[in-house]
Every structure is written in C-alpha cells, then in structure tokens.
Amino acid sequence: MNAPGSRKSRLMAPIAETGHCGLFLIRMLAGLRFEHQQLISVLQQIYLVGARSLVIIMICGFFVGMVLALQAINALQQFGASDQVSLLVGKTLFRELGPVLTALLFAGRAGTSIAAEIGLMKATSQIDAMQLMAIDPIQRIALPRFLAGLVSVPLLAAMFNAFAILGAVIFSIGVMGIDPGIFWSKLQTGIYFGKDFVGGIWKSVVFGGLVSLIAVYFGYYAKPTSEGVGTATTRTVVLSSVLILIFDFIMTSFLI
Secondary structure (H helix, E strand, O other): OOOHHHHHHHHHHHHHHHHHHHHHHHHHHOOOOOOHHHHHHHHHHHHHHHHHHHHHHHHHHHHHHHHHHHHHHHHHHHHOOHHHHHHHHHHHHHHHHHHHHHHHHHHHHHHHHHHHHHHHHHHOOHHHHHHHOOOOHHHHHHHHHHHHHHHHHHHHHHHHHHHHHHHHHHHHHHHOOOOHHHHHHHHHHHOOHHHHHHHHHHHHHHHHHHHHHHHHHHHHOOOOOHHHHHHHHHHHHHHHHHHHHHHHHHHHHHHO
C-alpha cells in the first residue's frame, strides 16, 4: 500500500515539471538577440526541421484531401448537396485537420529528431563542454530549434492545406465530375479569411511552439545514456500529440 506522501508527490510531479518547463522557456527567450549568427542558426534549423519535412507533408496533405472529398461527396449525395463538397473540405482543412495533422506529423518527424539530437549532445558531453567554454547551450542549441519550429509549422500547415485542396480538386472534378465553377465559387464564398484561415494559422503557431518547446526541453534534460535519449524521444511524441489535441479543443472553443 502506497503512503499518502508518495501519492501526493506523484500528483505534484507533473505540476513541478510544467513550472520547470516554463522557466526553461523564459530562460531560452531571454537569450533572443536578433544577431547575425543567431539568425543564421535559425535559418539552418528551419531548413533541417521544416524544409526536410515538406515531402511527407505534401504527400499526406494530398491524400487527406482526396479522402475528405470522397467521404464528403458520399455523405452529401444523400441530401442532394454534393456541390457543397468544396465548402465542407475547406472548412475542415483550414479550421481543424490542416493545423492538427501538420503538427502531429511535425512532432513525429522533426520533434523526435530535435529531442534525440540534443539528447545525444548531452550523452556525448558536448553540452558540458559548451558550459566549460562559457557558452550558454540553451541559447546556442535550444533557442534556434525552438524558433525554427515556431516558424516552420505554420508554413508547413499552409502547404498541407494547399496539397489537400489539390487532392480534393482532382477527385471531385476529375473523378466525380463536380462542376469546376461551382466547386471554386463555393470555396471562395464559404471560407472566411479571419475566422477560418487566420484561425488556422494561429493554431499552427501555438502547436509549433508547443512541439518545439517539448522537444528541446526533454532533449536538454534527458539522462546522458542511450536509454535516456530513447525515453526523451518517446515522451516528446506522446506528450506533444496529447497537448496538440487538448490545445486544439481549447482554441476551437474560443475561435468559434
């Protein structure tokens, strides 16, 4: 039988780690200088975590758009409203699926890479060596990767949405024979820039910052062993996925 004190400590552990992560974020942002070297580091990380994720984002977006169009047409045909497919696909993509699926893919592809990379730096004593040379590893290692994720996810979400619309166009117009004029007119008149497009961008920014923060935090505080690096990588994916869905619900509640 567990003692009450041990149960209380287990309950307080997530709260304490959340506070520790918040302090880590403050310490990281305090090193923001907008210097040339820092900007170069951020651009390099945008290429590594953003540009190299484009292929999986484009492929997944294209087929998600085709599946959405297929399911939407099958559902709307029952009510004789199959010409509304572009409106349904557009609303679903810009408001929900685009930001959420992009963030989940980013967490699985780039978040794990960031956590593993920083964890290996710690396991091979590179972070300790930086500290001995009076170089702040949080500013040099964690901050560029965090900013890269913050910038990359909204851009990747926009690319995901573009290829999803392309997939929906090919299936709806090319396969199902929906009139192109009706398809594009419903999409233009039904999608609102502020509520749908900008709302999705804000979600992407939050998700990008969330995934990047979790990845650099778990990587930086990973145990300096191969098992510790693997644990940090796993925790990054699991916690990022859960928090993306939780924050999606919270933000959707305010944006509706």
